[in-house]
Amino acid sequence: MGSRYRPKELRARRDQIFDEYTLNLVSPTHFEITQIIRENVRIPPRQLPDVGFNIFHLGNTYPLRAKIELRIFLGNGFVTIGPSGYYNGRITWHLNPLTRFYGHFSVPSECVNSEERLTIEARVAVIDIYARKHRLLPVCFTYERPPANNWFFEPTEFNQLELK
Numbered sequence: 001m002g003s004r005y006r007p008k009e010l011r012a013r014r015d016q017i018f019d020e021y022t023l024n025l026v027s028p029t030h031f032e033i034t035q036i037i038r039e040n041v042r043i044p045p046r047q048l049p050d051v052g053f054n055i056f057h058l059g060n061t062y063p064l065r066a067k068i069e070l071r072i073f074l075g076n077g078f079v080t081i082g083p084s085g086y087y088n089g090r091i092t093w094h095l096n097p098l099t100r101f102y103g104h105f106s107v108p109s110e111c112v113n114s115e116e117r118l119t120i121e122a123r124v125a126v127i128d129i130y131a132r133k134h135r136l137l138p139v140c141f142t143y144e145r146p147p148a149n150n151w152f153f154e155p156t157e158f159n160q161l162e163l164k
Helices: 007-025 109-113
Strands: 029-034 050-057 064-074 077-079 088-095 100-106 118-127 133-135 139-144 150-154
Touching: 029 064, 029 118, 029 150, 050 064, 050 088, 050 118, 064 109, 088 118
Parallel strands: none
Antiparallel strands: 029 050, 050 100, 064 077, 064 088, 064 118, 118 133, 118 139, 139 150
């Protein structure tokens, strides 16, 4: 009698409702790949292989945690990011309200010496105060080689980019 729902269907519906009512617990978060060390500070910009990663918790209510996974692509190929756990999604970052974190990492030497297109894909998951993970959409940053020495934002993930 009545509808029979499978446990998997019930869990999916529960998760859908939970996401709807906990989305307000995820404060605005900004992240970027950059060569600028600090804004409004007269310090020369970073030079490859040193690359900056900044993440800002823009809200002033709840603390957040984040997991960050960066993937480096050179030309059409994938390049590993190295041994650092901060940027491979294994370490949880703690971001108190209004926190700004200015981090950095090194790209492999083959990225420095190459003339091919250098792109970094960022996948960020924000974890709310109830330990609920909210995955932000993956985006890419592409490097403009010197003299520009700058990164520009690509609002898509790597496999959707049309590489030349």
